[in-house]
Amino acid sequence: xxxxxxxxxxNELCLAASCVxxxxxxxxxxxxxxxxxxxxxxxxxxxxxxSKVPLTSVHKxxxxxxxxxxxxxxEVNAPVILLLHGFPTSxxxxxxxxxxxxxxxxxIAPDLPGFGFTDVPHERNYxxxxxxxxxxxxxxxxxxxLDRYAIYVFDYGAPTGFRLAMTHPERVTAIxxxxxxxxxxxxxxxxxxxxxxxxxxxxxxxAILRQSILTAGGTRWQYTEGVxxxxxVPPESYTLDTALLERPGNKEIQLDLFLDYASNxxxxxxxxxxxxxxxxxxxxxxxKNDPFFIPAGAEAFKKDLPHAQVQFLDTGHxxxxxxxxxxxxxxxxxxxxx
Numbered sequence: 502x503x504x505x506x507x508x509x510x511x512n513e514l515c516l517a518a519s520c521v522x523x524x525x526x527x528x529x530x531x532x533x534x535x536x537x538x539x540x541x542x543x544x545x546x547x548x549x550x551x552s553k554v555p556l557t558s559v560h561k562x563x564x565x566x567x568x569x570x571x572x573x574x575x576e577v578n579a580p581v582i583l584l585l586h587g588f589p590t591s592x593x594x595x596x597x598x599x600x601x602x603x604x605x606x607x608x609i610a611p612d613l614p615g616f617g618f619t620d621v622p623h624e625r626n627y628x629x630x631x632x633x634x635x636x637x638x639x640x641x642x643x644x645x646x647l648d649r650y651a652i653y654v655f656d657y658g659a660p661t662g663f664r665l666a667m668t669h670p671e672r673v674t675a676i677x678x679x680x681x682x683x684x685x686x687x688x689x690x691x692x693x694x695x696x697x698x699x700x701x702x703x704x705x706x707x708a709i710l711r712q713s714i715l716t717a718g719g720t721r722w723q724y725t726e727g728v729x730x731x732x733x734v735p736p737e738s739y740t741l742d743t744a745l746l747e748r749p750g751n752k753e754i755q756l757d758l759f760l761d762y763a764s765n766x767x768x769x770x771x772x773x774x775x776x777x778x779x780x781x782x783x784x785x786x787x788x789k790n791d792p793f794f795i796p797a798g799a800e801a802f803k804k805d806l807p808h809a810q811v812q813f814l815d816t817g818h819x820x821x822x823x824x825x826x827x828x829x830x831x832x833x834x835x836x837x838x839x
Contacts, residue, residue, distance in 0.1 A: 552748020555603035557596075564640035568779065570618040571641070573613040578838075580674070581647050584610035585638065587681075589720055589742045590819075591617025594655070598821055601829035609650075611641050613657065615754040617745065629757045629766055631657075635664035642672075649674055651836060654681035656794070656818070657758070660765035663772045668682045670775065675782040675839050676698035677832055678802070678819055680794045683772040687798015689791065699763040707756050714759075715752045717743045727790025727817030734822045749787075776805035782839035786831055788820035789813040810835060 519688045527575050557574040580601060583676065592610035599608050599761035610618040613634050614627055616782050620628045637659055642650070651674045659681025666673040694713065698706045713719055721739045724733035746752060776783070785799040802809040812831060816823045 520726055522574040522821065523686060525771050534566065555745040557563075557599050557603070562644050564644045565635055565774040566622070567614055568620040568622075568639065569644075570620070571609055571616075571642045572599060573607070573609050573837065574599050575605075577607060579607040581607045581609060581650035582653060582832075582836075583638075583642065583647065583650045583662075584653045585611070585658030585662045586606065586657065587658050588612065588758070589616070589715075589723070589746055590738070591742075591745070594738065594739060594819065595823060597825035598829055601825065602832065605833065609645065609647065611638060613638070613661065614835070615751065615758065629662050630761045631664065631752050631758070634661045639665055639668060648672055651675040651677065653679065653832070655679045655821075656681060659683065660762075660768065660772075661774065662765065664768075666779070666781065667771065667775045670779040670781075670823070673779075673781055676784070677835065678783065678785045678787075678799075679820055679828065680787055680791050682794040683769055683776075684798050684801035684804075685766065685769060686801055687794050688766075689795040691792040691794050695759050695762065698759060703759055710756060710759055711752055715746055715755055720746065723793075724819050724822060725817065726792055726822055728790060729815065731753050734819070738819070738822055743748075773805045774828040776802070778805065782835070784808060784812070784831065784835040785808040786812045786820070787814065788816040788818055788824075790816060791818040791820075793818055 555574045557572055559570065559572055560569045561570050563569070568590070572595065583594065584598070586592055586594050591612045595608075595610045596792050599610060602608050614621050614637055615629055625635065636659070642665075649672055652662045652666065654676065655678075659678060660683075662676070662681070666676070694706075694710060698710060699742060717739075720743050724734050724739045728734055746755065785802050785804055787794070787796060787799040789796050796813060799813070803811065814820050814824045814827060819829060
């Protein structure tokens with residue numbers, strides 16, 4: 502719990518500084534205001550800098566019998582972008598992206614049940630399946646009265662978001678897929694142990710995944726594999742994820758979702774049918790060195806959406822950890838054109 506308390510405090514400091522990058526002039530001014538004494542003469546400049554950076558706030562809302570934690574920024578009447586995270590992370594992964602989009606958009610980033618700081622009451626008997634995750638996100642959007650939005654999907658956020666889009670195609674204005682897969686050819690060799698679990702969901706195979714993936718080393722590897730300089734990945738990312746995985750019962754939730762991921766692969770043809778029928782504008786922006794979702798998955802979108810835009814970045818699975826500036830710029834350009 503000490504890890505969690507530390508990162509909650511750190512996150513609040515980040516939010517107080519509106520999550521600007523530490524190397525930016527605004528970030529230097531704001532972090533200096535938080536961490537050091539300032540002279541009265543310097544305060545107006547720092548206040549002016551802060552006013553230019555959208556504030557990210559945190560909230561909870563009841564949806565589907567769950568207390569959904571979410572981050573929000575931007576004007577309430579601005580076009581909406583819904584950010585859907587993946588395994589094993591949470592809305593914390595969007596800490597650098599949210600303020601870079603919120604000057605033009607209303608940005609909403611919920612924590613999926615089983616992740617981050619969303620609370621699922623024990624008496625809810627929540628079934629940890631991707632169908633249910635999508636149902637909860639759908640309920641969350643309705644509770645927030647979101648009737649039109651673009652979706653940014655990453656990893657687990659992709660099958661969750663694509664289910665949402667199939668259910669409400671009229672609501673989804675555009676899709677940004679950052680290493681969010683919908684094609685068999687996009688599954689890399691790193692899925693090998695999980696595929697074995699799908700074929701034989703035995704206690705032995707479940708234990709193998711618990712001991713190989715659901716560990717501090719396994720989580721760090723997911724963040725650093727394929728990154729040119731692994732030490733450039735901020736350690737608070739994988740350290741927070743590791744701490745949250747250690748909560749009582751959480752690893753069993755993750756193992757249930759590993760098993761149910763096979764349902765997403767079975768739905769790939771339905772996702773692809775939705776692409777062909779609804780023709781949503783789509784940007785696939787991909788860490789090309791991702792061992793889980795390989796570049797072929799990004800290129801495959803063009804089979805069903807010939808006008809899909811595909812961009813590759815020289816990084817791994819968690820591309821936002823190294824390329825938040827580039828991804829934000831690409832999203833803004835894409836949405837402005839669509």
